[in-house]
Amino acid sequence: MSVFIAGRGAVSAFGRGRAALESGIFSGARGVRAVDRLRSLASVTSVAGEYAGDDGTDVADDHRSLVLDMARAAAEEALAEATHFPRTARSTLALVVASTKGELDGIDELESAPLAASGLGNVHRFASRLGQALEIPTPPVAISCACASGLAALSHAARMIMLGQTDHALVVGADALTPFIVRGFASLLALDPEPCRPFDRSRAGINLGDGAAALVLSRDSAMSIGFELSGWGASNDANHLTGPSRDGVGLSLAIERALHRAALAASELDYVHLHGTATSYNDATEARAISHAFGGQRTAPASGTKAQTGHTLGAAGILESVIAVAALERGVAPANVGLRETDVDPNLDLVSAPRDLRNPRHALKLSAGFGGINAAIVLTRSDRTS
Amino acid sequence: MTQHLRTQYVYGVLDRDGLRGSNRTRLGLADVSNDDGRLVWKQAFTGHYPEFRRFDLMSRAVTMTTEAAGLDHLGDDQRRDCAILLSTAIGCLDADLGFQASLGADTQTASGLFPHTLPSTCLSSVAIRHRLQGPTIAWVTDADQELLGLQYAADLIESQEASSALVLLGNALSKTHAATVGLESQLCVAAVWGNATTFNELSDVVGSGSLLTLIRHLDAQHRAESC
Structure with a gap:
């Protein structure tokens, strides 16, 4: 379905x-x-x-x-x-x-x-x-x-x-x-x-x-405009009222659940659109969670766009899904604006300048919020376009 | 995903009649609150709970109600897959009013209250205490849509996103803020935990009633069994 x-x-x-x-x-x-x-x-x-x-x-x-x-x-x-x-x-x-x-x-x-x-x-x-x-x-x-x-x-x-x-x-x-x-x-x-x-x-x-x-x-x-919402998953950190779980396990669980529904392995992802709030703990945790989901290997190209739009709160997940679909459509991962030198998990392939993606098919979009709530969706280019 | 074939449920309710639930808690409202109406943990349950004092009204209410329901029997697999759902008609109005009042020029901004101005935040207090890691979702509904929480729980289980669900209905407004907005003070929080089989059976029992009707049915049934 x-x-x-x-x-x-x-x-x-x-x-x-x-x-x-x-x-x-x-x-x-x-x-x-x-x-x-x-x-x-x-x-x-x-x-x-x-x-x-x-x-x-x-x-x-x-x-x-x-x-x-x-x-x-x-x-x-x-x-x-x-x-x-x-x-x-x-x-x-x-x-x-x-x-x-x-x-x-x-x-x-x-x-x-x-x-x-x-x-x-x-x-x-x-x-x-x-x-x-x-x-x-x-x-x-x-x-x-x-x-x-x-x-x-x-x-x-x-x-x-x-x-x-x-x-x-x-x-x-x-x-x-x-x-x-x-x-x-x-x-x-x-x-x-x-x-x-x-x-x-x-x-x-x-x-x-x-x-x-x-x-x-x-x-x-x-x-269809040529794209599907092929997977979704959610989890709770069960760890802290406002801050993310430092080990990233909760967010990683949401990613696993979304990939399971999409019947995909992490290695099949072509792009990750990050939550990327620019708080110290969120970004470090998110990098750790994605690295974990990729089995400790180098991840797919990843970028976030809140440095450009600001954090749009309840709109963010949908706004950034629109951007992730555009990345698949254009075959380009947007840059992480404001990024010069990182200190997060080195497995996360942070895009520092717009990067061409080769025939991208699957993108992962992540969000997290107060209450330890984590969510992930998988966006996929359809086999057929109307 | 762990499949649960055994039918079981627990429930809790906190309203103007007090706090009661499956774990045999039976307390009047005065027994669980102090003189100014603030919900107090130690008067309801044994054991120290230091984090409780930092909670807002909704977090206190859902935590107490879930405690009265009792989730101690859940195994680790069940906790990992258990969804936490809240439907609320007034949202977090109590926290909103408290935080807004703190923005006055001569007061200190209540930073501890700001996260509670989101309806879903209170659910983390339950998630943390019971190590529940399933999908966590808050819906703001019309007052007559209380059954939606159960429907959404069944949907999550049917779609194999959760193996069981803690379903909460919560509307809480303190006397102070109720007076400010000219509404009645409300304290009406109910919780039910179960799996898909349970929800199907319960819907047969209570028909198309609201979640609160369901809770009251369970409450009456439990009281009768306890006599």
């Missing part, structure tokens, strides 16, 4: 649309830059991957409208690419939404805001509003699994298709930065106030970013 990818969409610090994202990523540009909308937080972090709109496009200045606009734009782009899926068929579409906080309005103005109509950080409320905006009548599935939300949502949708619960699913991830989120990560001393450097010896924390991304999944091969 295959789960085909039928459409892709993205909104990021590089602007609206997948083309802007891919252009920025594969050119090695940084969408992370001096904060503007969040300039009141400049003392906390001087840079972020803010979505600033495109030429002539106004960007909503309130959080609620911003996150909904981004999510809707990404979803509409993905549905537009799914050309075999007419608007009239939206009633048959399952909607799976990933976010860490959805819409946060109301949290800081409890006395003045109408409670019932406020987002209150409730992801189901956000998912319902998105469903209404997209005219998708089915009740949404709202997943909130910290920074692994995106891959958890893709896995959920793939499982629904595999079990025959739906034929098609629209999976959307979205989060927009707010003082609540930025100051939260700052309080954990997890932010690098300067442009971050994942996997570099000098890495000092994450940059955050706005982001939304969407994938249309389908059981119908005629709808």
Whole structure:
């Protein structure tokens, strides 16, 4: 039973649309830059991957409208690419939404805001509003699994298709930065106030970013754009509330489970898109986990892109899956921007400059989040393209 | 993946009537909380649990409920494959309000509370205590979608991603924050552990009721057996 990818969409610090994202990523540009909308937080972090709109496009200045606009734009782009899926068929579409906080309005103005109509950080409320905006009548599935939300949502949708619960699913991830989120990560001393450097010896924390991304999944091969979600797996470290297990065993377990479902050996992977947050422990643990999954051998070429987009939290897994599919499509692994000298497991084949991949077929995408949650998916170029 | 053919389940529940579960815990709410309503471990269970004091309300509630259910009988293979699932209608509103309040100019940001502003974080408290390493997923649902947790558990087992599942339904809001948002204080957390066979049998018993209905059915059944 295959789960085909039928459409892709993205909104990021590089602007609206997948083309802007891919252009920025594969050119090695940084969408992370001096904060503007969040300039009141400049003392906390001087840079972020803010979505600033495109030429002539106004960007909503309130959080609620911003996150909904981004999510809707990404979803509409993905549905537009799914050309075999007419608007009239939206009633048959399952909607799976990933976010860490959805819409946060109301949290800081409890006395003045109408409670019932406020987002209150409730992801189901956000998912319902998105469903209404997209005219998708089915009740949404709202997943909130910290920074692994995106891959958890893709896995959920793939499982629904595999079990025959739906034929098609629209999976959307979205989060927009707010003082609540930025100051939260700052309080954990997890932010690098300067442009971050994942996997570099000098890495000092994450940059955050706005982001939304969407994938249309389908059981119908005629709808395929030439790629499949061929495997997925998840695990819990059962080790620490916020930090990764230092030995990487938990993440390695998620990789094993995803590869098992895809019926692949690690050696058959052509590319790994990393979680790569640029925190000291995450990057070291992730490298160890991948090395372990490859049996202590040299891994497939690997890169992460959070130095370019910022960490887009609940959107990250889907946004970065869009990038991983693009890497397979172009036959090029994007570079690890900001990487000069690493100190992580030497078996991890970190790509320091864009590298050609020879007829790549399988890519692994990883995510991890607070709560010890690990997730992995395998993306595969299909044998046939519609 | 280990296949479990033996039918078994455990359950726990913490609500305004108190804490009870399969491990024969039977305590009133006043017995498990201190004067200001904060859940306290040592009044419910024997044994020191130093990490518990760092937990937020949801983490305390799910940990206590799971403890009342009792997972001691699980073997290592079962723990490795056991999924942990949470469905919640109010998410982590209690932690959100607490963290937001700490952002005031004259207060210190509650860094310890920030991770709990994600609904899935409370599940790690259970995962760590019981060494559960299966898929861990939190869904935010409508209040009338409580059964979804069971359906998703059955789906994970059917798709061979887990051999068993700890299914949690959690809605917790402290009195302080309930007053702030003009809602009723809530403490309603339930847990059930079982395998696919168990879930199928239980759905036959309780029909299409909610997860809470299922828990209450198990509770009544257990009480009757204990008499």
